[in-house]
Amino acid sequence: MSVVSMMARGEIKDHKNIYAVIIIVIGLTMTSFMLANAYQQYMMQVVSDTTKTLLTSDVCVLADKQSIRSMYGTCPQLDNAQEIADEIAAKTGYKTAVRISGAGTYNYNNSGYDGALLQGIDLKCDPEIEKIKSYIIEGTWFDENVDYLNHHKGFKVDSGTIVGNYSIPYVGSVSYEQPNPNDKPYPIIMGKATADNHKIKLGTVLGMPVTVSSQGTSIASINVQVIGIYNSGLPALDGLVWFMPADCVREFKGYGNQTGTALDTFINAYSFEVNKNIGDVIIVKTPESNAIEKLDPISHANSIGSKVSDAVPGYTVYTWHDLIVYASGTMQDTITVMLWGTMAVTLILAGFAIKYVMDSIVMRKTREIGSLKAFGARDRTVLNIFLWQGAFIGVSSGILGIVLAIVVMNLVSWYGLSIGFVGGTQLKIDFVITELTLFASFAVPIGVSLIAASIPAKRAAKLSPVEALRVGELAL
């Protein structure tokens, strides 16, 4: 055993009570940091995963000068959406796909109305298909081999000019299309929150007026049938987003050409072919982030966004993080900053405690330090005796914090705590321990303890032997 560890162990034994208190305080700080951080990471992951999967993938591209609100069904169509998607893929190497969105309302069980955001999915190349499929808890995913289209547009009705009676002389006009009586309903996959809220079961057919223009005045009334129910883990989005094959949305939104073949002249129905080049939103999927990119996902998202913007200038680009900020403000980022801030404040206080305890040790043990120096101990040896104690406090606190946090996480998982949502769905509380969280929980207390210990350690090391012996004598 070296003199450093022998003397440091002795000091730790002598001051075991105060050191235990410091270790427990720092350890509990790290436990609470790790728990909060791991839970926040889990929620961040749920939110970002759900947002990415359901709406944006990593990045989405809209027509020029569109607000993010346009993604909710009112985005102006891009006539060359597939070409833009291909161009992005060619220039960046990322996966791309076209989505078509629509916003509509539906009547459930003749007892009320609710809204839904339709996401038309390219069944062949949408990069999020596998993820969406993994969310499905009832029913099935769309079958690529089934023809879900009706191959015509609905019966168009134009309200003509609506004139007001009083101060508003002109209101506008509404045109809408009715489904043909023999049309098959379009298939949809809806969220569990919606199904639970409105007691909608698999196979239910719902009538649904959908906005088909960016101005919101052209409406297509369609019938949809529930073929699947998914649960993404975030009921707020599950209650809003429904999936449908992209061509179905193209068809009822009129993204294609009427061929002139009359199917039923009485109801004004003509044959219609969808144009697969037309879409509303292009989504972009990047390869899995590496470890460094995972440390700062927001910056990574911004850099991908810039890369896509550079590839196709003149379009509006939003990242998944932009959408989260749009939906919930910077709450997640603020929580992250506050978590780190809280940890920093507590650790600074603990650092001061370590410094003052060691200051008092140096003061009381001055004669001992003088003796060690008289016996041949170098300054570095004395320095290391105190740094060793700091390292011991740091390592012990880190291990204690991590172990306690893991125990609590396991207890929570074992007990099965969950969050209840208004829709009646539940989200199981879980934790995601990132490399950064683990590293910070272990390294930060060590760093703080070493920095705090280094101040009295340097003071002790710099004591001249004769001064230390003399002061020590006086202290007696």
Place this chain on the structure above:
Amino acid sequence: MAESPQVVKKAVKIVVPPVMQQNQAKAAEPSNPEKPQTIAPASYQKTKVVISSGPTTGNNGQKETVVELQGVSKIYGQYENKVYALNNASLKVLKGEFAAILGPSGSGKSTMLHMMGCLDRPTSGKVIINGRDMAAVTGAEVATFRGRNMGFVFQSYNIIPRLTVMENVMLPGIIAGYPRAELEARAKDLLKETGILHRADHKGVHLSGGEQQRVAIARAFINNPTIIFADEPTGALDTKSSDEIMGILKKMNEQHGVTVVIITHNPKQATDYVRRIIRIKDGQIVGDEVNVPKYAV
């Protein structure tokens, strides 16, 4: 400059003090009834000057100088507040000597010991240890040199209370990096010599003053040093314990041949035990004489 005293070769009647006689009787009981000669382990002999028992001489027949002060002054304060703790002191301490620095409180004797022990640096003058000018040696090297070549015994023992007696004795050896097994064997021998082996596993805090000082003496010898400095080693002890401690120091000096320099303000203690008395007053050496000690081991 005070010159080294000549070795007194005339026959001297040695009187052993009563306390020492009792201790000698006790010391005769252990398994090694002969002189408890401690032999330095191999690792020590590689790095240390091997000191044989009794006075030694150099090639020219003169005793080797272990410590030499050349015009050493230590000044505290500046301008009108200048205080000369040590004023132009010159001195040679020879190998195997048992010397006392005697002077009243505040005379500068502790300062002189600090200079000789390289615990402090002089304001002017040279400190030469084993022929090496310590002014040219860095702080870290001085520490290592001090640890391997010097032993210290303090008035207040400076035993580390939480360590066992054995650990306390081994401490300078652990600092110097000597092998633990060799240190343990040597510590046992030294504890036996100082009559405290039976308390080897006790914590320092549980020892009496006299016992702590025995441990301190054993600790001072652990690295087989060239010279031992004892700063008022009996200052905190009663008469009986003081005699025991002085007897042990004298015995260690004679049996190990290690130079011992003690500081005392007690003239009787000096005249009773040491062979050379250096008198100091107001920071200046005012006397350096050969003494015929009253007691022998």
